[in-house]
Amino acid sequence: MTRLFNLSSLLLYVYVGVCAAQQLTITGDVRDKNSHQEIAGVNVFVKNSQVGTTTDANGKFSLKMTEPHAETALVFRHIAYDVCEIKLDSLRTLKTIYLQPRVIPLQNLQIEARREELSGIDRDLPQAITIMRSENFRNRGFVDAADYLTTDQSIQVEEQISGKKTIGIRGSNPDDVLILYNGIKMNTAFDNTFDLSLVDLEDIERLEIIRGSQTSIFGAGGFAGVVNIVPKIERDYMVRFQQRFGTYNSGNWGLALYKNFNNIHPAYSYRKGGSSREFSGSFPGQQQLLINDSEHHTASIDYRFNANLLSASYIRSNLGYDNQRYRENIENVNQLYSLKYSGDIYRFSDFNLTASRHLLEEDQHLNAGSFFQDEFLSENIESRSNDYTVDKKWRFSSSEFFLSYQLEDASLNFHDQLYFPEEDETLTYKEQMSRRHHGFLAIAKIFNQLDSLFIPVFDVDFCVRSDYVTDSRSMDGLSTEKEWDQTTLKFSSNLEGQRDKLAYHGYLNYGKNIKFPTMLQQVSATVRRSRNDETVQLEPEISTGYDLGLELSGDTRGASNPPIDGWQLSLYLFKNYYTNKLRSSYTPGFPLAFYDNVLVAEISGVETKTGLFLVDKKLALELGFSKYAISDKAAFPFKYDIKFTADAKINHEGYNFQIHAFHEGEQVGWIRDFRGRFSEVSLPSHFNLDLHLKKNVEIKKLKFLLNASIRNLLNEDVELVGLALRDRRYYLTMGVEY
Incomplete structure (x- = not known):
């Protein structure tokens, strides 16, 4: 009986060892072929199987495989890029996978691990909507959100001498445009405007622009259009320091902190800046300046659980x-x-609750x-x-x-x-x-x-x-x-x-x-x-x-x-x-x-x-x-x-x-x-x-x-x-x- 027990233990040990030997963990990072920017949310899965994962905010992934062989292929799929298939032998030597951007997004693409949160514009009536993603403005030298929005042919920026920047859409006035931050109203109750010079672009995921007066969800404030500023939840850094210098003795510096605790994402950023301009035609010996200074604090925490945020x-x-x-x-x-809460309440789904x-x-x-x-x-x-x-x-x-x-x-x-x-x-x-x-x-x-x-x-x-x-x-x-x-x-x-x-x-x-x-x-x-x-x-x-x-x-x-x-x-x-x-x-x-x-x-x-x-x-x-x-x-x-x-x-x-x-x-x-x-x-x-x-x-x-x-x-x-x-x-x- 003792010999039979020892033989069974030996066979179990050999079986576990064989299984362990047949497991392989593949790691790497995925980037844009042209810009070399990291790509988050890429589906990475074994071809013809249910085994897969997605890339994180840094474009990195880790995938465990069982019974791998040389002909096993990994598929990399993202709605904005061409599908890429790479065999396992090639992946062993590749540290970075580059994806080719598409002209037409992939249709009906299902994201297995997680999907991008929608800010609510999909619930409104179909309209002229422009999505400006971070890869188009991040680290491009734009001073603020208004500075970048003016590149759109339907937007006009109005800048006051005090430095306040507001926008009009399709010839409208600034108090006809609603500005949102992650779906939260930013316009003041006083004049229904918001100063877009206050918005730093560095930690913004995308800008969603609704042009026209047919918006329903966003109410009377969006009389001529809506701009929704969607911040990033996951960041690709832990610490960031940035310094800008410019004309008129202008400049600002900023410090940003972020840490990922599994499903909890706290972040904080601080920015301080200013400028000094001299008026023309000043009296001799009398310098007349226009001085602007600013200080900004932004703190946020996001918690994902199940399909809720x-x-x-x-x-x-x-x-x-x-x-x-x-x-x-x-x-x-x-x-x-x-x-803000988006998700399920008890047995009821698709709720969106906000308080500000x-x-x-x-x-x-x-x-x-x-x-x-x-x-x-x-x-x-x-x-x-x-x-x-x-x-x-x-x-x-x-x-x-x-x-x-x-x-x-x-x-x-x-x-x-x-x-x-x-x-x-x-x-x-x-x-x-x-x-x-x-x-x-x-x-x-x-x-x-x-x-x-x-x-x-x-x-x-x-x-x-x-x-x-x-x-x-x-x-x-x-x-x-x-x-x-x-x-x-x-x-x-x-x-x-x-x-x-x-x-x-x-x-x-x-x-x-x-x-x-x-x-x-x-x-x-x-x-x-x-x-x-x-x-x-x-x-x-x-x-x-x-x-x-x-x-x-x-x-x-x-x-x-x-x-x-x-x-x-x-x-x-x-x-x-x-x-x-x-x-x-x-x-x-x-x-x-x-x-x-x-x-x-x-x-x-x-x-x-x-x-x-x-x-x-x-x-x-x-x-x-x-x-x-x-x-x-x-x-x-x-x-x-x-x-x-x-x-x-x-x-x-x-x-x-x-x-x-x-x-x-x-x-x-x-x-x-x-x-x-x-x-x-x-x-x-x-x-x-x-x-x-x-x-x-x-x-x-x-x-x-x-x-x-x-x-x-x-x-x-x-x-x-x-x-x-x-x-x-x-x-x-x-x-x-x-």
Whole structure:
């Protein structure tokens, strides 16, 4: 019996040893063939088996194999790259696998280990959506998010002397555009704008841009479009330090920290910067400077469990502005706390819950036009906003239903003291406001699978949205209350498909959108009444219009000596009719805008973009064009009606070079004097060039970053209030990651 036991133990030992000998662990990293950037989320699996994994944020993978042999093949598959198969013998000597970028993304690709989280734009109606991924802007020398967004042919950046940057989409005003951070509203309750100079691009995964007024999910704030800034959850470093130098004694430095604890991803970044510019025409011996400084903190933690994601973040920005010519200074503190959950609740799936608190504090002091007069403006703003969202989606075989409830609870304390030298008059405004905004939304999507080979998918979508707003105001002991309620309907049809090497997507939207007067606009109306101006009762503006889009892409590889590898073409047409369009105007020397309603306004346009890819997509050529017809330039001040962009991008052996050329048309606005009379002011059209060069070098676990940029290469001599607008500027950025 003892001998039998010993024999069994020996056989078991031999069996385990044989199995262990037949196990093999394959490791490596996957990169883009042209840019040499790491590729996250690549499916790596054994051909004709269920054994597989995915690459992490560093493009690395580790895969255990049983019973390997020389003919075993590993498959590398990603939606944006050609499928690659490599036999095991070759993998033993390869440390890095390079994938070839595709022109047309792979269709119906299933990610076995995990899938990319969607930010919610897929739940909205089909629209003109542009996805700007990090490989297109990271380490390219762009100063901030606004600096990069201006490369899109449909976006115009408005930069104030204080350094604040806002954007308009399709000729719209900045307060018509909603800015989100990971789906959380960033616009202040005060004026419904957000300063995009506060957004650093280094830890951003992608920018999602919705163009047009047909968005439903994002509410009245996205009256002309939405920009969603999606941060990275997993980072490809533990520590990063970066330093930028540039024209006007500008520069900033930043430190970022990240650590992966299995499914928990904490991160923190700090950035500090500033600039100093001298006004032209300064008095002899008297230096007049424009000084900007900023300090940014961003902290986040993400927790993945099962198919769910819980995220929390805190963002704080401190801005300082000192205008020595006009003795103006501004101190601004912006804070955002947010909590977001996406996933299942008990037995119910597809929930999205968000809660955020936005705090804004701003102090402004401004002197009159003369250098020696006393201060004529002292302004203090305290804005608070709490936002909550509950979304639920139901999926069926041929349809989807989406319900959402949104609540905004905001308050404002506004205090102004103004002195008018010409009239020797001092006015004081002190007002408290609160707003409660309820939004209810329902979307139904019906999917139709057609037998047609050319148009296999045809969808029809319907949306109904109701908004209820209550504004309460208190001034000089008097309290007033105003209520609005509006219901809007939208319709959309969508078709898409792929045949051979041609992919296509088209849509048609029609409907209404609503925008309520902001707190700033209502304060403006109070100021006008206090100065014995005409009484202004602001009303919500309504937009009715259509949006038509067609997107095509083709892969020409495989043909006999093709001149190009592939191409892309997009064409968009839209037209919007506005009722009670809110119009702004400014008085020289007076910082507060005046607002009124224009009974009827209209804007229509055409946008197109073409891309060609050559030399295995190492060279990309892109042309963008937009043309708008604006009925009332006062309702859309300082918006050009034409823009042209041309880009040449080269990616080879880890080097990246980009030339960006652009032409922007004349910008026309209206100035209002103290007597209420309007006069037209225009900025001439212009053409210019930007250059960007980037190279990363890796030495063991260290990655060194270097990029150089030249902006406005043609160096136009154009000034506004003594500051150059289109002069040549240089930037150099260096960094290291571990």
